[in-house]
Amino acid sequence: MSHKIRVATTSLAGCFGCHMSLLDIDERLLELITLVEFERSPINDIKQLEPVDVGIIEGGVANTDNVEVLREFRRQSKILVAIGACAINGGIPAMRNHFELKECLEESYLDGIGVVNPMIPNDPEIPLLLNKVHPIHEVVKVDYVLPGCPPSGDTIWTFLTELLEGRPIHFPYSEIHYD
Amino acid sequence: MSNSRFVIDGKDIPFRPGQTIMDAAMAAGVYIPHLCHNPDYASTGNCRLCLVKLNGRYVSACTQPAIADSQVDNQIDEINQQRKTLLQMLFVEGNHQCPGCEKSGRCQLQAVAYYVGMLSPYFTHFYPRRELDASHPEMVLDFNRCILCGLxxxxxxxxxxxxIFAISGRGMDSRLVINSTSGKLGDSNFSAHDAAASVCPVGVFLPKHKGYEVPIGQRLYDREPIAQVGDVAHPNHQRDKK
Known part of the structure; x- marks a missing residue:
């Protein structure tokens, strides 16, 4: 047990559902942690990204912070994995792409039902929104994709175990779905 | 009975004169991926997904009459790759947000994409802006998913x-239009019991007041691939024939 595979994960414009699905591999997590070492991840709350073997990205690219984090993950990861519908095609957040960003902000913060103290947030600490939400492959090179909203725990398990064993990854029919 | 036969991927297929490659293959229980083909209606060959090689030349199986003693390649890597690329282009051209679509799980576009092993749409998304038509009391039309199959x-x-329906415009401007004075479905004589209401292979026609009726895991394509399950409009169609 000299060398464990180093894995980092992050959620960009996602809902953390894919991370919940990762936890859904249940007791197999115990087996997983004998094989991999988790670096930066919302699961352990480590904030600094060190070089890793596998970087797993949930969520699409919706703001400037997402771009920065995604590029950092690409730089530091030997293998970059897009996990879930949002990372692959923008997902539900990309439904705002049919509208102008201005329209979206006005609907949310000025004209929406039940808005009190209407104003569009502009604190300098809030990352600027991009005009459109993008799948991550439009920003960086992606090595593997795991579709699903979210991919099931079984899909993630199949992927990780076959990747770690260096086999071509083959999913049973029931483990690939787009929703 | 005629003795005419041809071969698909090494399997002997009988056919009657006038049958297309698709007709004969379906009758013999051989699946050829398709979206715009439905045996109840005249084939138009516009989705190109049923692309096969007939004696080495590309043809669409749903429009090409079967030829005696010919060799047809269907499930080969080269064609599978081309089908995958076609599907990827269909996915990026519209707004196919499967997690937010009521048709998900019984969508033929999705099922065929699973069948050919499409994991991502790969190309740059268009994210076109297309308005819904919710004017009809029984049916919503969500043009975001329309693939212009014309069914x-x-x-x-x-x-x-x-x-009631037509494809209007050309090239990138092609779109599904409604034959009514306002252009809205609610002002046409459409009924949810029309044949047109149940042929859509994607999620354009969404019956109102139903929503996500069937739980995930029990939907048409959740457990078995489309090659076994059959089309949305004809589940088990291929299996019933033989």
Whole structure:
């Protein structure tokens, strides 16, 4: 047990559902942690990204912070994995792409039902929104994709175990779905 | 019975004169991926997904009459790759947000994409802006998913005798239009019982007041691939034949 595979994960414009699905591999997590070492991840709350073997990205690219984090993950990861519908095609957040960003902000913060103290947030600490939400492959090179909203725990398990064993990854029919 | 036969991927397929490659293959239980083909209506060959090689030349199986003693390649890597690319282009051209679509799980576009092993749409998304038509009391039309297969056009014309739908415009401007004074479905004589209401292979026609009726895991394509399950409009169609 000299060398464990180093894995980092992050959620960009996602809902953390894919991370919940990762936890859904249940007791197999115990087996997983004998094989991999988790670096930066919302699961352990480590904030600094060190070089890793596998970087797993949930969520699409919706703001400037997402771009920065995604590029950092690409730089530091030997293998970059897009996990879930949002990372692959923008997902539900990309439904705002049919509208102008201005329209979206006005609907949310000025004209929406039940808005009190209407104003569009502009604190300098809030990352600027991009005009459109993008799948991550439009920003960086992606090595593997795991579709699903979210991919099931079984899909993630199949992927990780076959990747770690260096086999071509083959999913049973029931483990690939787009929703 | 005729003795005419041809070969698909090494399997002997009998056919009657006038049958297309698709007709004969379906009758013999051989699956050829398709979206715009439905045996109840005249084939138009516009989705190109049923692309096969007939004696080494590309043809669409749904429009090409079978030829005696010919060799047809269907499930080969080269064609599978081309089908995958076609599907990826269909996915990025519209707004196919499967997690937010009521048709998900019984969508033929999705099922065929699973069948050919498409994991991502790969190309740059268009994210077109297309308005919904919710004017009809029984049916919503979500044009975001329309792949212009023309099945609703054909069904409304030949089965319903109503001519409610048409494809208008050319090239990138092609779109599904409604034959009513306002252009809205609610002002046409469409009924949810029309044949046109149940032929859509994707999620354009969404019956109102139903929503996500069937739980995930029990939907048409959740457990078995489309090659076994059959089309949305004809589940088990291929299996029933043989």
């Amino acid at each position: 609703c056009v054909r069904a409304s014309h030949s089965a319903d005798k109503k001519n």
